[in-house]
Amino acid sequence: MRTLRLLGVGCLVHGKMRFASPTVAALEMIWPLFFATIAFFLFRAGGGAEALVYASLGAAVMGVWSATSTASGNALQRERWHGTLELLAAAPVHFALILLPMTITLAALGIYGMVATLLWGRFLFGVDLPLEHPLAFAVALPLTIVSVGTAGFLLAVAFVRHRAGWALGNMLEYPVWLIAGFLVPLTLLPDWVRPISWALAPTWGMSAIREAASGGTPWPDIVVCAGIGAVYTAIGIVLVERMLRAAREKAALAPA
């Protein structure tokens, strides 16, 4: 109960900070629509209605990933610069309970991004989602958001130890768009990239969403996505205390 309460209050605090500035909040609202617009124009030029459905779903998850990968590193760096990272590290709780609300909040913003992208596609570009398996779609969508959150959590764990971790988060933003199949099918990628794709939980989430929409077999993808997400979380929980110890050894909690 206490843990849930701590996670809840943590999410509330990080959410309030995220939306403290009306300008930033407005940009957060508009930002996913840029991705969607670019993807729709690209795919409309190159294909038919099916391609637009592909773009619509891909753009929805792209926004979630971008928000999580870049913002989790930046959030940790901001904590470091504001001196709050040391205070958080000095608190008598498992550090995973401090990091999780940050990434959960960021990934939750993705719910808005997904819905906005799908509506944008529907009303501006006339993209009708087929939704052949509504139940699987309803499961795959939040699961994908959670799986992106767990990947963000794993990145945040590394950022605790490494001051320049935020740069890694920024760097990973665009490659994952491709490797996880948000923009192009995995079959178009070179063979050596595939094992990397398979290790990414969002790859399976993306595939599950598309399978559910088009009437394929989404459930195996859903199971693998949930499994890899759980593995990310477990690795993160185990690693976070080690990273924290390394940060205490290297004096990496304070700004340089």
Added chain:
Amino acid sequence: MAVIEAENLRRTYRTTTGTFRRRALEVEAVRGVSFDVAEGELFGLLGPNGAGKTTTIKMLITLLIPNSGTARVLGTTSSRRGEVRRLIGYIFGGDRGVYERISALDNLRYFAELYAVDPREQRKRIAYLLELVGLTGREKERVEGFSRGMKQRLHIARGLLHDPPVMFLDEPTLGLDPVGARELRGLVAELVRAGKTVLLTTHYMFEADALCDRIAVIAKGKIVAEGTPAALKATIADATVVEIEAFGVSDDALERLRAIPGVSSVSVEDREQAQVIAVQSSTGLELTHTLLGALGDAQIGRVSSREPTLEDAYVSLVTAAEQGAEGAEAEPEPAAVA
């Protein structure tokens, strides 16, 4: 029983320099620091910037792992960090350490959760602390609109949320205006009256003099003296301080002053265009003419002689330690002046 124990703590920072040809650097920040703080005591760690005060505190509160030595709080070593963290409150000075984009109340609620303050007690506890630090009525405002003094008082409230018996205050008056600093010192004195054991770091001598039961002077990572403020002052009881107000004093002239036989330390404070030079020497020596002669072409203003203060004792100890560190490998042993 000692509440805070530092036993031969050592800490080295490793860093690199250069862009293309990177070179490893090692900085020995703390070199064998030992001291004890008794229950209910306000102990001051006094030293110049870079002396090792913050590093020492961070080892005691488990934020840094010492290279060697032992840190204990209420008998619990820093390796059992979960237990230590429940026993201590940590407050540092300056603008950092608060979430500026949310309200003071949200800041306190979040840290109350982190420190497992009973949800049924939180509301009462936060209201009490807001009252204690004089922020009642401002708690729903965003912290970014607070003055530095208000942020510092919010820091204190945050550090007291779980009612810890031991407080670590790292330069809590840093950057505060005189009124804010005085209010904060009053608050620190109140904590001690309430039975807390406090370790305070500062480089303000008058602050240490006014608040601390005992002081350890730290310089170049080593404790160079330890005792009550009165005992530290007594270490230079046989000294005289000549204060010279001058304009345009060169570094060479200051070196000439330091080289005069009988001069134990020379410190300079810039006051607008003027420099106020405090020269310590043994009582009985009449050096004023020699000192003025050594200043060469510098314009001289007021010259006066006075009894030494705690600040003079501090300058003398730190100067001796720095000269010792520069001049020889052998490090000075701490002077026990209690």
